[in-house]
Amino acid sequence: MANIKSQIKRIKTNLKAQERNRAVKSELKTVIRAARTAIASGDKTAAVAAVATAGRRIDKAVSKGVIHKNQGANRKSAIAAQAAALSGEAKVEKKAPAKATKAPAKAATKAPAKTAAKAPAKKPAAK
Known part of the structure; x- marks a missing residue:
């Protein structure tokens, strides 16, 4: 036991x-287990509710510092993926937004060279 108060x-x-x-x-663990059993049962409404509850509890644990934010994100995404598989949603890949065609940029013109400022006069050496 420590001696310092x-x-x-x-x-x-x-x-x-x-x-x-x-x-x-x-x-x-209990909430995640409940979400997984709800997903396994096939009841979509119960699964959605359980996944939402699990997501809230995971976020709360992350905000309190009980688990790391990356671990929380991994757990949430795993449950969400299972729920999405239950509802038959295929993973939707995000399409890259169409790039607007731009006019070619003009070549940057060089600014004229500045004249060099006169060097300050040297101070006489101390004797």
Whole structure:
């Protein structure tokens, strides 16, 4: 056990945070499991509701710092992909926007050279 008072306090707060994080992670697992079972059952309305709930809980965990934002994005996209497969939606690839034709740019004209400024007079050397 630590001897320093501030370190003892820090240990207590870390234990509280650890319990809170453990509870949030457990809840995430439960919600994701519920979403996957709803998707597996084939009920679209229940699956959509479960996926929405899971997405909200994942976002909340990310904002609280319980899980990393990339992990949250990966979990959400995995559930969304399963839900999309259930509804029979094929992945829609985004088309690149049509590029507007532009007139060719004129060659940049060089600015006339500036005349060199006179160098300041040298100070006499100290004796």
